[in-house]
Amino acid sequence: MADYENFVRGQLPRLLRYATMLTGEREQAADLVQDVLVKAYRRWSRISDTDHPERYVLRMVTNGYLSWRHSRAARLIAAGDLPDEVRPDDFASEHAIREDMWQRIARLPRRQRAVLVLRYYEQLADSEIAELLGCAQATVRAHAHKALTTLRNGLTIEQMAQAKES
Template sequence: MADFDDFVQGRGSALLRFAFVLSGDAHLAEDLVQEVLARLHRRWDRITAMDHGEAYVRTAIVRQFLSWRRRRAYRETVLAEMPEPAGLDEPQQSVVARDQMWRMLRGLPRAQRAVLVLRFYCDLPDDEIATLLGCRQSTVRSQAARALTRMRALMTEEGVHGNG
């Protein structure tokens, strides 16, 4: 299984980043990647024979993230209110804005969050997102529209200024 070991060594960090952006939680991201890689290890030769190893692994990560079992076990809690960004210098404002964006993204339903991550982080077109999620392109578009509408509403509620 040298191919598998090489894949994990070469692409493991990128898969962790992907899972982190998807889940918003470093520990959950590690669990997702570890669980998916453990499951796929036994059939790695068949997966790489299809010549889409990384895409297959990413799909498995997304599906595991969206699974009912994970949804039930995964709990998010807000521990503190964000400080107001007024009076902060530019790097601090950037950190606060990024944190606000993470909180809003985590507030979305899992399917909507997955669509936004796949669209904006992975830069995938709707047809590829639909294939990954096992749904139609129209579902991807409606999930994205709902997610962006919700994010805009949250930005208005929290007084966050953005470009969209």
């Protein structure tokens, strides 16, 4: 089991970051990764024989997130009215814009959110995302398109310009 322990030591930070991006909460991400690693431990002899055990476990985290039955209350924090113009040294406004975007991403359907995280955070190609999610590449592109359209429709022109600068 030394092989498993080395795998966990090497992959745990990445898995936790990835799960945090999916769930939006560190505690929920830690629970998800813990559940997955327990399952991976039981199947380690099979997983370690694959060409890419890290990809296999990443898929387990993705599938765990997509099927997780834990209900969580939507926690929306009102950022208040954003100023008309953001000063370069106005970190509070920048934080409010990022928090607003995070809340918008958190409200996306799970598959759309997973596609965005895999595409833009993990920087995977559509073919890799399709393999991880068990769907066609066209489905991945459709989820990404719908998610980005949803996000864009809620942004003002000023917020989009600010997001491009950050």
